[in-house]
Amino acid sequence: MTKTTTPERPYVLAPTTLDAVKPPAAAPTPATPKYTYVPPPKPDVSHLPLLDPNDCTSTLMRTLGRACTLKRDYGTQTEAKFVAWLANRLPVSLIDGAGNVHVDLRTTNAHRTMFTCHTDTVHNGGGANDVRIDGNFWRADGAALGADDGAGIALLCHMIEAGVPAYYVFFRGEERGGIGSKWLAEEMPALFASIDRAVAFDRADYYDVITHQSGGRCCSDEFAQALCDALGTGEDWFLPCDGGVYTDTAEFTDLVPECTNVSVGYKHQHGDREEQDIEFLQRLAALAVAVDWDALPTKRDPKVYERDDWRSAIGKYSGTQYSLASPSKYAKYDGKSAYKDWRDQRDAYEYEDDDSQWPNNGTTLDADDLDLNDELLNELECELSDALEAAIHDNNFSHLLDLVAKHAMPDDPDWMRHKLSKVRMSHMVARAYDDLFNGVAATDVLDDLMYGSEV
């Protein structure tokens, strides 16, 4: 046993009388919150009747019922089993290397339309999803409904049953950055030589036929208007909309002339307020089988990349999932620009504030358009705009996540932050920045970001 010696204590000055009587430091005054926010109450749907998909009689409703009563997170057994259930009921022509399910009902060379939807949802894991019937709407109990994109799946099944001659693809992993559609564009590009239009049924709300997504034009105005006219024959109307964010057909814009996304009547997707308008979907299903899809005009040249405007363009160069999806397509910009390569364009945007460097695509922008006018913005708007810019330009989401968490739950922002998904938020930042710039209140933009990225 070793004897240990106690080290000699260092000499410590005894407190002076002055120190001894010094009052303890006052507790810091809590900072006055810059804003207060009361989150809306969670929807209580527990009193509503539960949906049993077996009670649904039509293919449209049975498929939607089956889809919505399952949490189909990509990569889970639940999603895989749902895809197997689907494949067993469809005249499948191919299951490709990414697991996408293809159905080819074309019979002549004149059939040049592709319809798409996606099988996965934003749920965190698989399992059952309780769906409640709220009159004309379906909602899920405490989770996303999954009508994004159960509605699209149901619509495609309905059109296949009706024998609409076209090429159908049920994509996998759309919510994880277009895994299935990216695979198809890269591994089976020859398929697209026989396709003039790719129509996704994966747009929220009513009315929209998307002309721009992922920061660029995806279909011509002529095509969009003709499709709106064709769908607007009943009690609903449709309008071309340039505010698309991202869905699978964005992957095909350099392969297929007319790519779009059509509203299917779900709202508040990606959160537990999601709802599906059942009657709207039924009306749309009836219209979709009546449209002469192959008679729609084909005007856009897929080899010419048309950037929409600077605001969406920054999303494209931002490093978010969807923006870096297919860098090759951005290199195909029409050549008038001094920047031949999309990387150069991105770098130019990041390091130069001078908008004169931007290739002019027909819109005239001056410096004022390029910067949010700080004088007009309140403090929260400035903070949010900075946070969005950091997310968009630098792929740095930490400030934005903090801001959304603080907004959603001022008492416990740390806990709230764990409930937010950066991946989901990355899909929303370009649109959020657009909204903020276009006068949507900062608190509403924060609401959208919260509901869209909550897990």
Ligand SMILES: [Zn+2]
């Ligand atoms: Zn979707």
